[in-house]
Amino acid sequence: MNRSAVDLWFVEEVLPLEAALTGYLRRKWREVSEIPDLRQEIYTRVYEAATVAIPEMTKPFLFMTARNLLIDRARRAQVVSIETVIDLEDLDVADTVPNPEQSAVGREAMRLLQAAINRLPPRCREVTLLRKVHGLPQRDVARRMGISESTVEQQVAKGVRLIADAMIDIVPEPVTGRFGRRPRKVGQP
Amino acid sequence: MMEHDPIEEQAARWLARQDAGPLDAAAKAGFDAWIATSTRHRVTYLRLEAAWQRADQLRVTRQAPVLPPPRASVARGPWRRWAPAMAVAAAVALVVIIPALDDWPFAAGQKFSTGVGDRYTAHLQDGSQIELNTDTRLRASVDQTTREVRLDKGEAFFEVVHDDKHPFVVISGDLRIVDVGTKFSVRRDGDRLEVVVAEGAVVVEDMAHPNDVAPTLVTQLSAAVAQPKAIRKSPRSEEQVRDALGWRHGTLVFTDRPLREVAAEFNRYNRKQLVVPAEGPMGDIRIGGSFEATNIDAFARLLHSGFGLKVIDDGREIRISN
CATH class of the missing domain: 1.10.10.10 (Winged helix-like DNA-binding domain superfamily/Winged helix DNA-binding domain)
Structure with missing residues (x-):
C-alpha cells in the first residue's frame, strides 16, 4: 500500500476530529447503531473530495460533509420534518463542537x-x-x-x-446549543 | 460494543496480519487489491492503523497498565501463593548475633553471579531460593548449621524456607538482614541497601554502628533503605511491592519517575548505556509505564516518538538531547 499525501492528511487532520464528529452525530441522529456507518461514509466522502484537492480548512469541511450526509439520509428516510432539516442548516459547527484540543490531549x-x-x-x-x-x-x-x-x-x-x-469516547459531554436549546434529532417524527 | 461491519472486520484482519510481520508477495498483492477496491476500505484501514499506532504511546505515558506476569511463572511462581499469606500476621524475626569475621565462613560457600541483563535462580540445599537480578554477585553458605548469604553487589530476591533453629542471614557491607520464613528482596548500591519485604518480616541491623542504630524490624509490605548510621522504613502497597519486583519477570515498572533515574535503571540491565544530560530539565521528564528491561533500543525510540527528544545511537551509547 503506497502512502499518499491524502492518506497523511486524513490520518493527521481528519482522524483527530473523530471524537468531535461522533459527538455531533450522536446529537443529530437518533439511531445510535447507525453512527459508525455514517462516520465511515463521511470519511469516505471527505477522502474522495481530498483526492481532487485537499481542503484548506479541514474541520469546517468535515462537518459540512457530515451535515450534507445527514440531510441526504434524512430525505431518503422521508420521515423527517422540514423543521428538522432547517435545524441542521442552522447549525453553526464551530460553536457547538468542542475542539479536540479542548477535549483530550x-x-x-x-x-x-x-x-x-x-x-x-x-x-x-x-x-x-x-x-x-x-x-x-x-x-x-x-x-x-x-x-x-x-x-x-x-x-x-x-x-x-x-x-x-x-x-x-475520549471526548467530554458535547456542548448543547449556545442558547440552551437542545438540538432536535433527525429521524424523530 | 463492537458494531457489525464486514469492511472493518476485514481491515482489522489485514492489520493484525501485518502486525505479525511483513506480508509475503501474494498476501501483499491481495492486500493492495483489497485497499484499491474502494475508498471506504482505505479509510477504514487507515483509521484502525492510526489507533493501533497511537497505542504505542502507552509505553511512555505516566500510567501505562501494569503487565500481568507471564503465564508460566504465574502457575509456578510464588505470587499466587503469597496472596493468602499476605493476610496473616507478620512473623517476628529473631535477631541472632553473628561473629563479624569478615570472610568467614564464606570461603567454603557457593558463589553465584549474573552478567548485565541476565537473571538466575539459585536453589540452595535447605530448599530456599535466591533469584539474582542483573549484574549481581553473592556467596551463599548454607548447610546444617549455617544459613548465610553475602551480597557483594546487585540485587536478589530471597524466598526462605523457615527453620527456627537456623535463621537465614543476608550480609551486605556492614548491614545485616535476618529473617524467619520470609520473601524479600535486597538491592545494594555501594553502601546503600534497599530491602523490600513481600511476606513475613526481617530485622535490619547496622553491624558497624550498633550503638547508633537500633535493629529495625521491617514487616511485610514495607521497605527499608539502609545506609551507614541510618535505617529508614516506609510502607509499600501490594502493587508497589509487585512493581519493585517486576525485574523477576524482566520488567521495569515506573510510576512518575524522573528520566535520569529511569535511564540509570535501564543502564543496570544493558551494556549499551543511555546518556541523559546531567544538567537541565530533560532529566526531570516524568516517565511511567512498564518496560522490557533489556530492550533499551525500544525505550530510546519511544523517547523520540513520545517526547520528541533527539536520540543518537553509536552502538555503545544512546545520547538523548533536545
Whole structure:
C-alpha cells in the first residue's frame, strides 16, 4: 500500500476530529447503531473530495460533509420534518463542537486510552499490553501466553477495533446549543 | 460494543496480519487489491492503523497498565501463593548475633553471579531460593548449621524456607538482614541497601554502628533503605511491592519517575548505556509505564516518538538531547 499525501492528511487532520464528529452525530441522529456507518461514509466522502484537492480548512469541511450526509439520509428516510432539516442548516459547527484540543490531549488522552485498554476482554487485553506496552512481536506474545500465533493475530484484530472505538469516547459531554436549546434529532417524527 | 461491519472486520484482519510481520508477495498483492477496491476500505484501514499506532504511546505515558506476569511463572511462581499469606500476621524475626569475621565462613560457600541483563535462580540445599537480578554477585553458605548469604553487589530476591533453629542471614557491607520464613528482596548500591519485604518480616541491623542504630524490624509490605548510621522504613502497597519486583519477570515498572533515574535503571540491565544530560530539565521528564528491561533500543525510540527528544545511537551509547 503506497502512502499518499491524502492518506497523511486524513490520518493527521481528519482522524483527530473523530471524537468531535461522533459527538455531533450522536446529537443529530437518533439511531445510535447507525453512527459508525455514517462516520465511515463521511470519511469516505471527505477522502474522495481530498483526492481532487485537499481542503484548506479541514474541520469546517468535515462537518459540512457530515451535515450534507445527514440531510441526504434524512430525505431518503422521508420521515423527517422540514423543521428538522432547517435545524441542521442552522447549525453553526464551530460553536457547538468542542475542539479536540479542548477535549483530550497528551497525557490525559493517554490516560483514557489506558482506561480503554483496561476494559478490553482479558485475553485481548493481555495481548494488547504485551504487544503495545512491552513491544513484543506477536510471535513472542504467543510464546509467552502459551497460545498459538493465529490466536494472537485474532486477538490483535479484535483489539484494534475496540481501541479505535474507545478513542471516540475520549471526548467530554458535547456542548448543547449556545442558547440552551437542545438540538432536535433527525429521524424523530 | 463492537458494531457489525464486514469492511472493518476485514481491515482489522489485514492489520493484525501485518502486525505479525511483513506480508509475503501474494498476501501483499491481495492486500493492495483489497485497499484499491474502494475508498471506504482505505479509510477504514487507515483509521484502525492510526489507533493501533497511537497505542504505542502507552509505553511512555505516566500510567501505562501494569503487565500481568507471564503465564508460566504465574502457575509456578510464588505470587499466587503469597496472596493468602499476605493476610496473616507478620512473623517476628529473631535477631541472632553473628561473629563479624569478615570472610568467614564464606570461603567454603557457593558463589553465584549474573552478567548485565541476565537473571538466575539459585536453589540452595535447605530448599530456599535466591533469584539474582542483573549484574549481581553473592556467596551463599548454607548447610546444617549455617544459613548465610553475602551480597557483594546487585540485587536478589530471597524466598526462605523457615527453620527456627537456623535463621537465614543476608550480609551486605556492614548491614545485616535476618529473617524467619520470609520473601524479600535486597538491592545494594555501594553502601546503600534497599530491602523490600513481600511476606513475613526481617530485622535490619547496622553491624558497624550498633550503638547508633537500633535493629529495625521491617514487616511485610514495607521497605527499608539502609545506609551507614541510618535505617529508614516506609510502607509499600501490594502493587508497589509487585512493581519493585517486576525485574523477576524482566520488567521495569515506573510510576512518575524522573528520566535520569529511569535511564540509570535501564543502564543496570544493558551494556549499551543511555546518556541523559546531567544538567537541565530533560532529566526531570516524568516517565511511567512498564518496560522490557533489556530492550533499551525500544525505550530510546519511544523517547523520540513520545517526547520528541533527539536520540543518537553509536552502538555503545544512546545520547538523548533536545
